[in-house]
Amino acid sequence: MVPLWMYLVVSAAVFCIGVYGVLARRNAVAILMSVELMLNAVNINLLAFWRYVAPQNMAGQAFAAFVFVVAAAEAAVGLAIVIAVYRNRRSVIVEDVNLLRG
Template identity: 65%
Template sequence: MTQAVPIEAVLTVAAALFCIGLFGALARRNLVSILIGVELMLNAVNINLIAFWRYYEAQFITGQTFALFIITVAAAEAAVGLAMVIAVYRSWTTVNAESVDSLKG
């Protein structure tokens, strides 16, 4: 694997995935879609961590441990975020991010 595919290729895939997720988080109006974009970005970061682990220090566990913690945090973030989306839908009856503007100056 490390001989066949250079690390730049894996990093490019991760960067592309991150930018796609960023576009999704910035451009969509639905709150759930924004969370989907954030999940894509977290996946991209994990790909980077695993790639650096595999290519540079495959005999240590630090890279995999870091990736596992990010997966944990992502799961917690998804649970709380989607609960908040449901709570917002209940009081505003909308999931449009632009309609939830009670803090607008």
């Protein structure tokens, strides 16, 4: 069987790619996608821990299901906001959206 640490390494790698994406990408939709990657890393973690550490109760699985639900809600709201910004300025590049500063 695949040992637990391998799952954790994959999860940590996916999480780091997500963090890098959020910090390095300039497109709001790409940042949103990177956040989704981070959430998926969390789900890998939760399910791996559930299977290896506490398979007797379902808390880990339930937690992962809630993470899906919230991620979907967050993406829905986020994309709606990105569309609103796009309608106002014809751009979703974060650096172009810079009225507020000082």
